[in-house]
Structure formats: C-alpha cells, structure tokens
Amino acid sequence: EVQLVESGGVVVQPGGSLRLSCAASGFTFDDYTMHWVRQAPGKGLEWVSLISWDGGSTYYADSVKGRFTISRDNSKNSLYLQMNSLRTEDTALYYCAKDRVLDYWGQGTLVTVSS
Amino acid sequence: QSALTQPASVSGSPGQSITISCTGTSSDVGGYNYVSWYQQHPGKAPKLMIYDVSNRPSGVSNRFSGSKSGNTASLTISGLQAEDEADYYCSSYTSSSPWVFGGGTKLTVL
Numbered sequence: 072e073v074q075l076v077e078s079g080g081v082v083v084q085p086g087g088s089l090r091l092s093c094a095a096s097g098f099t100f101d102d103y104t105m106h107w108v109r110q111a112p113g114k115g116l117e118w119v120s121l122i123s124w125d126g127g128s129t130y131y132a133d134s135v136k137g138r139f140t141i142s143r144d145n146s147k148n149s150l151y152l153q154m155n156s157l158r159t160e161d162t163a164l165y166y167c168a169k170d171r172v173l174d175y176w177g178q179g180t181l182v183t184v185s186s
Numbered sequence: 187q188s189a190l191t192q193p194a195s196v197s198g199s200p201g202q203s204i205t206i207s208c209t210g211t212s213s214d215v216g217g218y219n220y221v222s223w224y225q226q227h228p229g230k231a232p233k234l235m236i237y238d239v240s241n242r243p244s245g246v247s248n249r250f251s252g253s254k255s256g257n258t259a260s261l262t263i264s265g266l267q268a269e270d271e272a273d274y275y276c277s278s279y280t281s282s283s284p285w286v287f288g289g290g291t292k293l294t295v296l
Contacts, residue, residue, distance in 0.1 A: 106285070108232075108287075115189070115273075115275060115287060115288070115289050115290040116224070116226075116232065116275050116277075116287040116290070117287060118277070118283075118284075118285040118286060118287055121284055121285065130283065130284045131283075132283060133283065166231060166232070171220075172222050172234060172237040172238070173222065173224070173232075173234060173277070174234045174237070174243060175234075176231040176232050176233070177231065178231050179231060
C-alpha cells in the first residue's frame with residue numbers, strides 16, 4: 072500500500088525557515104517524480120514544486136522560486152522542502168504527492184506563518 | 187502562472203449527469219494531453235480521478251469521464267450520487283511551469 076506521510080509543519084514567524092519532510096513507503100521511491108502542493112485555509116490547490124526521480128531536475132512555482140528548495144534522499148525514501156524567507160501568504164497545508172500525475176497524496180502538514 | 191478557470195460551483199440531482207469545465211490556453215490545456223482531475227472531500231487529501239485527459243486510475247468508477255476540446259477540458263460525472271459531493275480540481279502541464287491547478291469547483295448533489 073502506498074503511503075506518504077508529511078511532517079515538520081509548525082507555527083513560524085515571518086522571515087523564518089522550516090524544512091518539511093515526506094516519508095514514502097509501499098512503492099519504489101526512486102522510480103518516481105515527486106511533488107509538493109499546498110492549500111491555504113479555505114482555498115484551492117496550488118502546485119509548489121517537483122523533483123525528478125534522481126533529483127537532477129527541479130521546478131518551482133513563481134511564488135516560491137528563490138525561497139524554497141526541494142530535495143530527496145532515495146536511500147531514505149524521503150522527500151524534503153526547505154522553506155526560507157517565509158511570508159504570511161505561505162500559510163497552508165502542504166501535501167506531498169507521487170508521480171507525474173499526482174496519483175497518491177499524503178494527508179498534509181500545516182505550516183502557519185504568523186507573528 | 188495563472189490558474190486554470192473552473193466554475194465556482196455546479197449542482198445536480200441524484201441520477202443526473204453534470205459536467206465541470208476547465209479552461210486554459212494553448213500553453214497548457216490546449217497544448218498538451220496532460221490534464222488531470224482530482225476530487226477532494228472536506229478535510230481529506232485530494233484523490234486522482236482522471237489523468238492524461240481521459241484515463242481513469244484503477245478503482246475509480248466509470249461514472250467519471252474526461253475529455254478535451256481546444257483549450258477547455260471537461261469532467262463529466264454520470265449517475266450522480268450523494269457521495270460525489272465534493273470539490274473538484276483540474277490540473278495541466280504548462281510550458282511556463284510544469285503544473286498548474288484550476289481554482290476548484292464545488293459540486294452539490296441536491
């Protein structure tokens with residue numbers, strides 16, 4: 072059974088940093104592209120970032136480019152999102168999702184940026 | 187990276203069919219056959235319902251179907267059931283950034 076479990080979400084002040092993690096199981100992790108997608112409270116889905124199976128290619132939404140860094144450790148079946156220079160508008164539930172078509176999603180981890 | 191355009195809400199009675207549209211441009215929906223649809227119930231993670239315009243993952247009911255014409259993709263749900271009441275999001279590959287989502291459509295089953 073495919074499982075994706077996000078962690079690392081907390082309350083952080085504007086300008087702060089945070090690293091989210093996504094632990095994957097139930098599939099061959101290093102075969103797949105992985106995504107981060109976020110959802111602000113009461114709002115729609117916003118694609119954030121993706122990383123290729125080997126970590127060699129990464130892409131970002133304009134809203135986070137230069138502030139967020141996606142990475143993965145295939146030996147640990149884990150995906151990460153390093154978030155720097157956080158803004159109040161980054162407050163959201165952050166999901167990791169598997170494969171180009173985002174066929175499996177975790178339950179999300181909540182990031183709150185507030186002073 | 188403008189979001190794809192979806193109607194804010196649609197509704198239908200049990201047993202009826204409804205269609206949700208997703209309008210983009212030639213740089214996303216119209217340019218690639220990489221449109222997906224996701225269902226999200228309140229407090230739950232999104233679930234993939236359709237990928238690559240019209241393909242259904244295993245386990246998804248055949249009451250759900252997808253299509254595309256020009257810059258507009260569509261999700262049709264036939265034989266509407268109470269459990270179909272949820273938010274629906276489209277997404278597409280784009281030339282400017284790999285992926286973009288629509289704003290979401292709230293489906294109400296009357």
